[in-house]
Amino acid sequence: MNLKLHVWRQPSAKDTGRIESYEARDVSPDMSFLEMLDVVNEELIVAGKRPIAFDHDCREGICGSCGMMINGVAHGPQKATAACQLHMRTFKDGDEIVIEPWRARAFPIIKDLVVDRSAFDRIIQRGGYVSVNTGGAPDGNDILIGKSSADHAMDAAACIGCGACVAACPNASSSLFTGAKITHLGKLPQGQPERDRRVIGMVEQMDIEGFGNCSWFGECQEACPKEISIDVIKQMNRDYVAASARASSNE
Amino acid sequence: MELNSKIPPGPLAEKWDQHKFDIKLVNPANKRKYSVIVVGSGLAGASAAATLSELGYAVKCFCFQDSPRRAHSIAAQGGINAAKNYQNDGDSVFRLFYDTLKGGDFRSREANSYRLAQLSVNIIDQCVAQGVPFAREYGGHLANRSFGGAQVSRTFYARGQTGQQLLLGAYQALEKQIAKGLVTMYPRTEMLDLVMIDGRARGIVVRNLITGKIESHAADAVVLATGGYSNVFYLSTNARGCNATAIWRAYKRGAAFANPCYTQIHPTCIPVSGDYQSKLTLMSESLRNDGRVWVPKAKGDKRPPNEIPPAERDYYLERKYPAFGNLGPRDITSRAAKEVCDEGRGVGETGRGVYLDFADAIKRLGAQTITERYGNLFEMYERITDENPYKVPMRIYPAPHYTMGGLWVDYNLMTTIPGLYALGEANFSDHGANRLGASALMQGLADGYFVIPYTIGDYLARGGINAVNTDMPEFRNTEREIAERTSKLLSIDGKRTVDSIHRELGHIMWDYCGMSRNDAGLRKALELIPQLRDEFWKDVNVPGSDAELNQALEKAGRVSDFLELGELMVRDALNRTESCGAHFREESQTPDGEALRDDEHFAYVAAWEYAGANAAPILNKEPLEFESIHLSQRNYK
Numbered sequence: 001m002n003l004k005l006h007v008w009r010q011p012s013a014k015d016t017g018r019i020e021s022y023e024a025r026d027v028s029p030d031m032s033f034l035e036m037l038d039v040v041n042e043e044l045i046v047a048g049k050r051p052i053a054f055d056h057d058c059r060e061g062i063c064g065s066c067g068m069m070i071n072g073v074a075h076g077p078q079k080a081t082a083a084c085q086l087h088m089r090t091f092k093d094g095d096e097i098v099i100e101p102w103r104a105r106a107f108p109i110i111k112d113l114v115v116d117r118s119a120f121d122r123i124i125q126r127g128g129y130v131s132v133n134t135g136g137a138p139d140g141n142d143i144l145i146g147k148s149s150a151d152h153a154m155d156a157a158a159c160i161g162c163g164a165c166v167a168a169c170p171n172a173s174s175s176l177f178t179g180a181k182i183t184h185l186g187k188l189p190q191g192q193p194e195r196d197r198r199v200i201g202m203v204e205q206m207d208i209e210g211f212g213n214c215s216w217f218g219e220c221q222e223a224c225p226k227e228i229s230i231d232v233i234k235q236m237n238r239d240y241v242a243a244s245a246r247a248s249s250n251e
Numbered sequence: 252m253e254l255n256s257k258i259p260p261g262p263l264a265e266k267w268d269q270h271k272f273d274i275k276l277v278n279p280a281n282k283r284k285y286s287v288i289v290v291g292s293g294l295a296g297a298s299a300a301a302t303l304s305e306l307g308y309a310v311k312c313f314c315f316q317d318s319p320r321r322a323h324s325i326a327a328q329g330g331i332n333a334a335k336n337y338q339n340d341g342d343s344v345f346r347l348f349y350d351t352l353k354g355g356d357f358r359s360r361e362a363n364s365y366r367l368a369q370l371s372v373n374i375i376d377q378c379v380a381q382g383v384p385f386a387r388e389y390g391g392h393l394a395n396r397s398f399g400g401a402q403v404s405r406t407f408y409a410r411g412q413t414g415q416q417l418l419l420g421a422y423q424a425l426e427k428q429i430a431k432g433l434v435t436m437y438p439r440t441e442m443l444d445l446v447m448i449d450g451r452a453r454g455i456v457v458r459n460l461i462t463g464k465i466e467s468h469a470a471d472a473v474v475l476a477t478g479g480y481s482n483v484f485y486l487s488t489n490a491r492g493c494n495a496t497a498i499w500r501a502y503k504r505g506a507a508f509a510n511p512c513y514t515q516i517h518p519t520c521i522p523v524s525g526d527y528q529s530k531l532t533l534m535s536e537s538l539r540n541d542g543r544v545w546v547p548k549a550k551g552d553k554r555p556p557n558e559i560p561p562a563e564r565d566y567y568l569e570r571k572y573p574a575f576g577n578l579g580p581r582d583i584t585s586r587a588a589k590e591v592c593d594e595g596r597g598v599g600e601t602g603r604g605v606y607l608d609f610a611d612a613i614k615r616l617g618a619q620t621i622t623e624r625y626g627n628l629f630e631m632y633e634r635i636t637d638e639n640p641y642k643v644p645m646r647i648y649p650a651p652h653y654t655m656g657g658l659w660v661d662y663n664l665m666t667t668i669p670g671l672y673a674l675g676e677a678n679f680s681d682h683g684a685n686r687l688g689a690s691a692l693m694q695g696l697a698d699g700y701f702v703i704p705y706t707i708g709d710y711l712a713r714g715g716i717n718a719v720n721t722d723m724p725e726f727r728n729t730e731r732e733i734a735e736r737t738s739k740l741l742s743i744d745g746k747r748t749v750d751s752i753h754r755e756l757g758h759i760m761w762d763y764c765g766m767s768r769n770d771a772g773l774r775k776a777l778e779l780i781p782q783l784r785d786e787f788w789k790d791v792n793v794p795g796s797d798a799e800l801n802q803a804l805e806k807a808g809r810v811s812d813f814l815e816l817g818e819l820m821v822r823d824a825l826n827r828t829e830s831c832g833a834h835f836r837e838e839s840q841t842p843d844g845e846a847l848r849d850d851e852h853f854a855y856v857a858a859w860e861y862a863g864a865n866a867a868p869i870l871n872k873e874p875l876e877f878e879s880i881h882l883s884q885r886n887y888k
Binding site (some may be wrong): 011012030032033034035036038039042045046048049050051053055056058059060061062063064065068076078080081085087089110111114116117118120121124125126128129130131132133134135137138139140141143144145146149153154157158159161184185186187190191207 | 321436635792
């Protein structure tokens with residue numbers, strides 16, 4: 001099939017970007033979306049032009065490197081699928097495809113489709129861990145965890161940190177990302193001692209980074225390639241209220 | 252070159268404890284005076300960086316990805332082994348050690364493999380303490396599954412995302428240290444060379460991938476945890492960014508490269524579908540717990556799988572290896588697939604594929620149970636192939652997956668360069684000629700959490716490490732060499748893209764140095780690779796400049812190193828005329844086609860030493876001695 005691509009090109013953070021159009025010819029339905037871009041890039045290089053920069057690495061939907069708005073939808077039209085796992089059979093001959101980077105103030109553009117998501121790392125730094133040093137851990141079976149708690153924790157822990165939730169949110173909120181980590185650790189006994197401190201720190205960091213607030217659109221869970229439920233945001237909000245109340249009663 | 256493995260004396264089971272007592276320690280108050288560079292942030296790198304900084308060392312950690320959480324360890328699916336014997340099925344440290352050694356076809360270092368088995372139990376405890384959500388039974392206990400090459404159930408897992416969860420555990424430990432200001436993290440930064448001063452590793456030169464700026468970093472020790480080199484084959488299960496540049500630069504600075512020809516071809520990957528293909532996707536080995544592998548008995552049988560009656564199917568693994576059935580080790584299972592495809596019995600459009608069929612398991616256990624065990628893998632398969640594996644058997648074929656070879660290290664994980672360490676897949680030490688499933692995660696974390704934190708102190712405490720800084724000529728000269736190399740790459744302005752040359756290298760490696768190798772083919776590859784390398788340096792086209800984010804330039808540097816490493820792999824494969832594990836020389840096989848070792852001549856580690864751009868590398872040998880086990884022909888029948 002042949003397609004027409006309209007791609008956001010921006011040489012660097014300082015430059016102004018614009019949409020440029022390219023032909024993608026002889027695209028096989030079995031190609032992944034990124035393989036289609038590889039082919040376009042090969043042609044651009046041969047033609048003496050600059051290839052399109054985009055983040056990608058594992059190409060099996062788990063590293064969270066890739067991500068782009070495809071026809072206005074984070075990671076494109078297929079539900080529960082990262083851009084690298086989106087296959088061209090989703091499209092048909094003659095389609096026009098608009099490709100843009102994640103759009104959020106907290107994710108500044110570096111080049112073309114590449115954005116800076118280091119804000120996510122800084123949110124984790126505010127408590128997205130269990131404070132345990134290496135060594136001296138008790139036997140793994142000394143901490144019993146019921147299957148349903150383990151399963152719920154795992155559902156939330158599946159987050160790949162790609163940023164689609166932020167890109168999809170009209171407020172550019174990172175609540176799904178943050179809520180997922182709070183829920184993962186909050187469902188487990190290991191996460192309890194730091195539960196209050198964690199939620200207060202991570203929520204505060206979201207604000208510092210310039211992410212918007214959650215106003216319950218639900219776009220994030222629709223865009224999430226791992227189908228993380230907005231229940232994690234409920235959990236975060238509940239934990240936040242409880243932790244704030246405890247903090248103020250202790251003052 | 253002297254290869255001193257520094258294996259401690261004494262009985263196997265006591266070596267590590269005795270060694271920990273014998274090696275020197277750095278006083279807690281003095282640790283902050285020592286600086287350590289860790290390159291790579293996967294399981295080995297992140298666990299090492301976090302743990303070293305917890306001990307008090309001043310740590311800098313580097314990764315080329317935009318965040319340390321994205322290192323390729325994240326893609327490991329199936330699980331992590333540990334000799335916990337929670338299942339009461341006869342497992343023990345010795346059994347895990349023996350399985351590892353036997354799985355590696357008796358080409359690993361006994362003392363290292365034993366230590367790995369010992370430490371496996373600590374890893375699970377540490378990860379549980381961090382909040383890694385391992386699968387649990389209803390009663391709250393940790394669950395286990397089986398993996399290839401073992402007859403006990405010792406693999407711990409978090410659905411099909413075990414690598415992700417273990418890496419996030421290590422990443423979170425790392426972020427905790429970054430938040431305290433005890434680790435400085437450099438994402439989107441690629442190591443381009445190692446800097447040596449007075450014969451010791453004293454720093455690295457890196458490129459900031461956003462600005463293009465070349466920068467130097469000095470330290471008292473350098474730890475490379477940069478993964479393997481399967482991408483020399485172009486198509487592999489590795490992430491696109493995985494590369495050998497750090498270990499290859501170290502090799503060219505004097506670190507011996509051990510057993511480069513030991514490359515693992517994983518039996519269960521989704522087959523290639525076209526020329527545009529950019530990577531191969533693994534389907535976890537754990538699927539072989541419940542899936543049955545078969546091909547039609549008749550050549551060229553093009554009927555859809557569901558129309559082929561059971562009597563006309565060849566469940567060749569169950570037929571050839573009744574004791575292990577579908578759960579044989581990876582090298583044997585991969586070669587068996589190649590064999591049936593070579594016979595013309597392969598399936599799918601290309602004929603390079605075999606079926607992995609879940610129909611019996613679904614009948615026995617119900618679709619619900621299969622979904623619980625493998626749901627995400629089934630979804631991934633369907634997304635890629637557009638076929639529903641609940642209804643139609645999966646098609647799989649072997650693909651390059653893991654490299655057992657790597658930088659030579661001693662028992663302390665130090666390379667032949669003083670002060671330079673290699674951890675995880677980047678070193679060669681624990682898996683011999685073939686790695687068992689669920690053992691890579693184990694080794695990465697053992698090295699990072701529990702080995703390097705002890706052994707690095709021994710080097711630092713011995714003293715003799717002078718103060719250095721990045722203004723010294725060694726740093727400045729290395730920076731200049733990097734800049735010259737970069738401008739050379741950008742100025743060639745030829746006709747070929749980097750990917751087209753990389754793809755061609757991949758074909759050469761796969762055809763002549765892949766699942767089976769022979770003298771004539773290897774010699775052919777030795778002619779073809781230098782020709783391709785010349786073509787690269789004459790005719791490659793790298794667009795853009797060095798002062799920006801330039802992904803084509805990044806790739807060009809990595810491929811230029813693969814073009815040299817590929818040749819060393821071929822030399823090593825040519826030298827080793829025996830078959831062992833994943834290294835199968837057609838000239839050396841048993842009457843029924845299994846790998847035939849030659850212990851008399853090849854029970855050694857081949858450690859290659861760089862001798863200059865225009866000289867053949869020098870082969871050094873570390874003899875492998877086995878005190879606790881008897882060398883035997885592997886038998887999985």
